[in-house]
Amino acid sequence: MRRYVIKRLLSLVGTLLGVSVLIFLMVHLIPGDPATQILGQFATPEAISQMRAKLGLDQPLWQQYMRFVGNLFAGDLGTSLFTGEKVWDQIMNRFPITMQLAILSVIIAAIFGILLGTIAAVKQNTIIDRLVVLTSLLGISAPGFWIALFLIWIFAYKLALFPISGYEGIHSLLLPAITLGMAEAGMIARMTRSSMLEVIKQDYMRTAEAKGAALFRIILSHGLPNAIIPVVTMLGLQFGALMAGAVVVETVFSLQGIGSLAIEAISKRDMPTIQGMVFFMALIFALTNLIVDLIYSRIDPRIHFD
């Protein structure tokens, strides 16, 4: 197991190098010039040329890339062209909110999704099953901003249980987390349901039933552990995506997370920030996948990595 983890981390370096090439090319292929953005509406061509030289944008792409990678190895993600802040500092200012939001969302999605999915599977082809499927479809389909505004209107504006917007500790993340969690719960519920339906048909389930085990125990002890593998995969992917920011929800709730930082950087062509952030997101996503794989072997001892 330890050897496997080390091997995965080493291959992660290769992955991240590949990511850095893609990031670099992608950023430099976006039309739009950071120099004109910095200099404002009335820049003269001379001023633009000087600014491009100062930013190093007049150098060949390969030289710019080598500088970028060199800085990466030194642990330096660069400095924002606009705010003058270190990219790492900007990310760390915003990441805690995104992190908490992602964790809360995944917890909500897991609890409701797995619960509803399991109920639907056990009650297959009944009215309960159809209600769960319909509800999960609704959760998947409803646009995030609509759910967000609906929740804000009721719980923040009318009932005044939560702040309408902004970050005031974990309490203020509940509405955004529910917004995100509802959509994810729909996916989890459907995944759990179909996975559980497969499991219910297995011989060992019939054996457990024949031995007189209680229904609850059959489902929780024999069924769910076997059904949970693909659900964990789904949760891992969702968690990784959330760690990259949930832009729409961040906008509606005025949360200053990583997603909104990314949008701002892109609209201004703040290249160092874009590069640094995408790299960071890729790193988080890859690490999340590794953790998910490790969770597999705890859930199902037959899955092991050497």
Next chain:
Amino acid sequence: MKIHRWKQGALSVFVATALIAGCSLQPTNQAGNDTSAKGNTLVIASLTDPDSLDMHKTSWLSMENSLIYEPLLTRDASGKLHPRLAEKYEISQDGKVWTFILRKDVRYHSGDPMTAASVKDSFDRLLAISPVKGLAGPIEKVEATDEHTLKVHFSQPFAPFVNVIVGGLVSPLDAKKAKELGDGFADNPSATGPIIFDKRERGASLTYKKNPDYNWGPEYAANKGPLQFDSMMFRFMKDDDTRLMEFKKGTVHVLYDAPPNSVAELETLPGVKIEKAMDVGNKYIAFNNKHPLFSDVRLRKAVALSVDRDPLVQVALNGFGKPVYGPLAPTIYGYSEAIESKAKQLYTRDLGKAKQLLAEAGWTDSNGDGIVDKDGKPLSVEMLVSQEPAFQRAVQILQSQLKEAGIDMKISVQEMTTIKERISKKSYDMALMYYGWFDADILYLIFEKSNSTSRTHYNNPELDVLLNKGRLEMNEQARLKIYEDAQEILVNDMPWVPLWVSETVIATRGVKGFTVNPYTQGITLHDVTLEK
């Protein structure tokens, strides 16, 4: 037993992750996020967090990052010039030396007195590091000839300088503090304003506190001493619905840049007042004047004559704006009522005239499909437009209006950054654009030969002569005449199509005396009071 271990393992993963999140979380100052509009704090809902609070490092001065700075001269709400940090000023006979006599009672937030030497240091810093220093003109050097006398030397006369000052570009900052703090000055700025920087949570809020020693308010303010509230906070929210709900809830006093279509609803709320402030610039259609089609003045005029500006203002802006036909907005120094009237007379919508001009240029509807064509090719042009909602609504109206004249306009939605790049590369037909500046010198920045490559690619030697003279002429009446002549050329040649001036809509509640000065685009804080 296996189940038990599984549950324990899963729980420990979540707990560990939550702990990591908790440890990495920066301490949140609850007081800084107090969103109830209480405790004598003026709360303003705003759209955009400024990129830097260091005035010399930002490329965009806005209300949020400029209120701590004060200019040497300013204008009141009617546009009249007033002394500010400078008691008086004079210009040398040759126009190259501007002399300012500074007030003697002004202090920076650090406690240091504002002297001519400190203002010189501020100028030197601006000229050394500001990305937009070119806008300040051809300054050769700045000197402090005594404790309160400042001289600015230009390599050649620069008449727009008074409006550069009013616009706030060269306002003094505490250069000594800036030198001490280096890059950290942006996180702890010091200047002469009635408010002092308090704290900032990037992307979320920006808080200032009252300057208790302030006693140099402007002539036109009733209150010249310290502000009448203890602090003010900008809260940054991008989503219109969220901002509206915060305002309705009462957590913010001022909804800055309220969505125009929300005004009818806001006015029904008790205690709500709607203010509006005209921008210092136009929205306009930028032609590619090097384009095969639009190098022909007749086509440009045909477009101008196809446009009906009133529906643009009523529908796209919900009435919060003013149609313009001439080059300058009424808030810009150098605006001419005579030119505006003439332009309006010439370019009020007239489809008959538009079609006639198109026909003269060889474009007629030969196949009866409603679109004019020439040699079998239909007149089809592309309009670049940003995602901004008002622009989106406007461009659809323009599309149908031009179609009635036989012009097939296709809409291409792009990011503003991309639009600017395509304009500079002449890779466009038309674009819906905007500008903002305080002086008619804006025409030099847009149309003068060495500058127009980044805007309209328009070249007119006669206009160049006038625009250069406008920078050199120090006599005010003569200068205004120069710009009137320049504007007349623009009206006759129509290298762009001015459309409207926007008005920023501001909703307030629980506040008295909150106004925005259109000539400085700033809030006059001095007479603002909070209702209990």
